[in-house]
Amino acid sequence: MSKLKEALEGGRFPIVMELKTPKGIDLEGMLAPLKSLNGKVTAFGIPDSEHAKMKLSALAAARVVKEAGGEPLVFMTCRDRNRLALESDLLGAGALGLENITAMSGDFVSLGDHPDAKPVYDADSVQLLQIARGLMAGHDSAGLPLTGSPQFCLGAVLIPEADPVAPQLLKAKKKLEAGVDFFITAPVFDLKKLSQFKQLLGAQSVKVLACVKVSKASEVEQAAQGQLRKVYSLPPQIIQELSDADPEEVLKKGAVLAGRLLKEIKAQNLADGVYVKARGRGDLMALILEQAGV
Amino acid sequence: MIIAERKPFAEIKAAVAPYEKILIAGCGTCVAVCLVGGEKEVGLLASQLKLAWGQEGKHPTIGEMTVERQCDREFIQPLGDAVADYDVVISTACGAGVQFLAALPGMKPVIPALNTTFIGVNEEAGFYTERCRACHQCYLGVTGGICPQTMCPKGLLNGPCGGNIQGKCEVNPDRACAWCEIYARLEQQGRLEQIDTILPLHPNGRSNTPATVIHPAYKRRYFAHE
16 A cells, blocks of 8 residues: 555655656666655655656656655656556556556646647546546546556645635545545645635545745745746745845755744644655755754 | 638748749638738739849749639639649648648649638737637537637646636736636636536547538438438
């Protein structure tokens, strides 16, 4: 059984660290945090060419992480695969022992580094969850039987600061209906907003991993100028706290803040675990855990 | 209607440079309305070519003929008859018209003057926007008259992606998020329950190209069966 699922169901407040998949096949940088942090974090998030920037296959990266002793949480987007490829890759994930899958629509191709690529979106994230549930039940999306079914712990994404929020809640409701086991939120800097969104979501039995993120200097600068175009916001006092002329100092301050947020999320019971975006750096993750007292 | 844009002049000129007798064939329907392929635009292209070649000391024969629709067999035959006097045809029709014309018996090489872009609407003079992807499965009755396949760049069927910011699209912040608009319109019309149900995977098999539609009343004529 998935260690992530066990930790979520056991109420053990799992901590998931996102790794950075390489643009190439040099795995050293991606795997570096495993050596120092394995045992301190429950699982490692493996993005699927995040921001539509082409990187090493998430499935391959996840298997490498697993062989290195980590528990992978694989992101799977609908951007680059039709239903055949989604199903085939989900079976591949099952065969490779990759149990944790997060279904996403995926950032649009024109935002990434292959803007002329053909976007696919044969399924959306709700339909991908249904497809995965179907495979778990022994059949593909065409209704044909499988010889051996995978078992997954299925995740999806939530945007706590969505504005307007109602369409986002509609999507969340459909993801629940499709059989999601846990949600991962977009990065959260203002815990009041996370709390308000949880109330809107209602008393669902689904687990939530709140995302805490270490921002880089350019993001803090954009936020300070009111130019940060993201689905989350940085409150003014946090922009002030993170601002520094030295980009490395911004990251360290960001890690200290992320550690504090992690601690507060746990203390205030605002989520069932956290998903940490620490730029794939083990040293920043260690600082976050130290600040959080984990 | 079909919306198109004219190709760069240099591309058209280069494509017909080897020929001495050129017929420019216009189309009087969609591309005339969007101001790129009607009689007037045929005249403009002919003048441009004459002027450009005149400066190079060349004086090829350039003829002009615009028909009602190049996508209709009823209207294109005059072009088929006229082409005997020319070496090449520049068509200012959409891609459908160009192909229909090029397939006429005895037709000379046909060069497209336009890039066909989308099925859209005439917002204002010279301002056209896309509305339909001709996907063979219309959702507009469910989604409040806003197409999730066309107006959402990802073609999502079950609600917005996570990328919209304050109701603006992740892909183009100048544009509204289609799903935020669908939700708002259905809410205003008291029809939100219509999008409560998860829509299944889109039947893309219907859109495999090239598609054919036979009107039910003509099925016997074309030996098509239900």
